Amino acid sequence: MSHFFVKQPGLLTLIQDRGRFGAHNLGLTNGGPLDPLAFDWANRLLGNQINDTCLEVSFGGLTLESQIDSSFAITGAEVSCKVNGKVIEQWRSYAIKKNDLLEFGYTTAGVRAYLAVSGGFKVPPSFGSSATVVREKVGGLNGDKLQTGDELPCAPGSTERCLSVAEADRPQYGNQAILRVVLGYQQLSFETVQKHKFFNSHYKVTDRSDRMGFRLEGEAIHTDMVGMLSEGICHGAIQIPADGQPIVLMNDRQTIGGYPKIGSVIPIDTAKLAQLQPGSSIKFEEISLEDAHNIHTLHQFRYQNSTTLNH
Amino acid sequence: MKIEIAGHDAFIVYFADETSAKVSALIQAAVNNLNVQMAEILVDLVPSYASLLVIYDINICDHFEALKRLKLALSDLNTVGTVSGELIILPVYYSIESGPDLSVIAEQANLSIEAVIDIHQQGEYRVYAIGFAPGFAYLGEVDPRIAAPRLTTPRLKVPRGAVAIADRQTAVYPAPSPGGWNLIGLCPTRMFDADKTPTMPVQVGDRVQFKAINYDEFVSLGGELGTEL
Numbered sequence: 216m217s218h219f220f221v222k223q224p225g226l227l228t229l230i231q232d233r234g235r236f237g238a239h240n241l242g243l244t245n246g247g248p249l250d251p252l253a254f255d256w257a258n259r260l261l262g263n264q265i266n267d268t269c270l271e272v273s274f275g276g277l278t279l280e281s282q283i284d285s286s287f288a289i290t291g292a293e294v295s296c297k298v299n300g301k302v303i304e305q306w307r308s309y310a311i312k313k314n315d316l317l318e319f320g321y322t323t324a325g326v327r328a329y330l331a332v333s334g335g336f337k338v339p340p341s342f343g344s345s346a347t348v349v350r351e352k353v354g355g356l357n358g359d360k361l362q363t364g365d366e367l368p369c370a371p372g373s374t375e376r377c378l379s380v381a382e383a384d385r386p387q388y389g390n391q392a393i394l395r396v397v398l399g400y401q402q403l404s405f406e407t408v409q410k411h412k413f414f415n416s417h418y419k420v421t422d423r424s425d426r427m428g429f430r431l432e433g434e435a436i437h438t439d440m441v442g443m444l445s446e447g448i449c450h451g452a453i454q455i456p457a458d459g460q461p462i463v464l465m466n467d468r469q470t471i472g473g474y475p476k477i478g479s480v481i482p483i484d485t486a487k488l489a490q491l492q493p494g495s496s497i498k499f500e501e502i503s504l505e506d507a508h509n510i511h512t513l514h515q516f517r518y519q520n521s522t523t524l525n526h
Numbered sequence: 527m528k529i530e531i532a533g534h535d536a537f538i539v540y541f542a543d544e545t546s547a548k549v550s551a552l553i554q555a556a557v558n559n560l561n562v563q564m565a566e567i568l569v570d571l572v573p574s575y576a577s578l579l580v581i582y583d584i585n586i587c588d589h590f591e592a593l594k595r596l597k598l599a600l601s602d603l604n605t606v607g608t609v610s611g612e613l614i615i616l617p618v619y620y621s622i623e624s625g626p627d628l629s630v631i632a633e634q635a636n637l638s639i640e641a642v643i644d645i646h647q648q649g650e651y652r653v654y655a656i657g658f659a660p661g662f663a664y665l666g667e668v669d670p671r672i673a674a675p676r677l678t679t680p681r682l683k684v685p686r687g688a689v690a691i692a693d694r695q696t697a698v699y700p701a702p703s704p705g706g707w708n709l710i711g712l713c714p715t716r717m718f719d720a721d722k723t724p725t726m727p728v729q730v731g732d733r734v735q736f737k738a739i740n741y742d743e744f745v746s747l748g749g750e751l752g753t754e755l
Contacts, residue, residue, distance in 0.1 A: 236569050237569065237570055238570075239570045239571065239579075240573070240656065240730065241660055241725055242657045242658065242660045242661055242662055242718075243660050341720060342720070342725075350659075351659065352701075353720070399530055399531035399533060399538075400532055400538065402530075444544075444576050445574055445575060445655060446572075446576075446577040446579065447532070447538065447573075447574055447579025448572075449533040449579060449581060450533065451533055452532070469657055469658055470656075470657045471572060471574050471656075471658070472657075478531075479534065481534050504589050505589075508588050508589060511534065511584055515585070
């Protein structure tokens with residue numbers, strides 16, 4: 216099997232498939248792409264399977280040398296990309312030849328870009344998934360982020376493919392977002408006035424945000440709860456620690472924890488959150504569980520009915 | 527028992543306000559039922575002290591159906607066989623060398639080090655939850671006489687196999703990591719081994735007893751004394 220050679224790993228580049236599910240009983244978290252919407256488009260532009268392994272390139276700085284004839288696509292955060300020094304577009308697939316150099320600059324809007332290759336990277340799964348969780352030293356190559364000299368195995372792929380995502384279907388990455396929340400968990404222990412504060416304030420994304428959780432800063436929220444038993448934490452759960460500053464728990468969160476939670480952000484919106492740089496502004500909006508399901512189904516329907524363009 | 531929404535694809539079931547062997551048995555029975563009755567719509571389960579997080583696949587099932595099936599599966603919990611759980615014996619090399627906080631606990635409790643070790647061994651512990659890190663099993667409950675608060679300043683590195691106490695909980699560190707629990711010994715049994723089936727010697731709902739071994743036994747079972755305690 217041939218490979219892509221890592222000349223420069225960038226600041227934080229991780230091997231990811233859709234994530235690791237069914238292993239919470241061992242204390243293993245999910246991992247997987249923080250922005251699954253952009254991730255899915257990358258695979259789709261190459262005709263890959265939905266769970267094929269891609270790279271999540273946070274902040275940029277990655278340089279790869281191809282040791283194979285294949286094709287690739289880059290989606291997600293805006294980042295200048297070059298093949299052999301020539302600028303290429305995002306949201307479309309390109310052929311790549313052996314010895315070609317693929318270079319990422321640094322992200323200018325959004326934070327996470329996704330690189331897919333034809334057929335996906337062939338990284339052996341651990342616990343059913345190739346997703347890298349650095350904290351757990353699980354997945355990827357040796358459970359770590361990419362390092363200079365790593366070889367990313369893949370099979371030769373078609374060099375004919377040239378598809379792009381319609382302009383209207385490409386997300387815009389800015390510096391604000393509305394995060395829709397389904398109330399849940401200990402929500403009843405937050406008084407109405409606290410919920411009002413929570414849903415009517417603007418919060419700032421702090422630089423203490425990572426793949427485990429996004430720490431926000433703004434109006435403090437309080438609950439009278441004292442001491443609670445640790446319990447399972449789902450993706451998107453909003454934890455309110457004693458200082459009242461919300462933390463939105465993401466893909467690499469610990470599977471159990473003992474802080475009160477007011478509810479959970481839906482995944483379409485955690486994907487938006489993951490693309491926000493520190494200092495960005497967010498607002499929470501309450502939705503019902505029925506709305507959440509409706510939004511999910513509509514998104515799936517639109518995504519499946521959107522068409523890719525041929526060149 | 528009450529069921530709350532956790533997220534757009536998850537419910538959390540609260541079995542009680544406090545944990546106990548009975549509650550733990552009920553949760554284990556629920557896990558068994560859900561794994562059979564909801565298998566094709568289940569994504570993951572997180573059993574914990576007094577709750578069970580149930581994550582379902584919203585691509586094939588909506589919350590009406592998930593809740594209906596969850597209630598049904600919880601309606602006939604059979605705790606026969608889950609009350610006792612499996613009994614797992616974990617060997618521990620207790621010593622000043624392998625358990626640098628033994629003397630502190632002994633002093634606080636006004637007991638001898640030997641007495642602290644005896645009390646820790648006499649307990650039969652339940653695996654209440656697994657989390658924090660892969661393979662980290664929270665065991666309860668520790669005899670109040672040797673319960674000790676977490677360290678004010680956590681250690682930067684706790685070795686794999688460290689047997690530790692925090693308040694009324696005890697655990698074996700599955701991998702080297704930072705940690706704030708009080709260290710009382712080393713266990714040569716691997717608590718998490720990705721290359722082994724099963725990956726962990728214990729699961730939630732099991733019972734654990736610790737058995738003192740000497741240094742030679744510890745080494746022959748594959749134990750190693752770390753240098754950075």
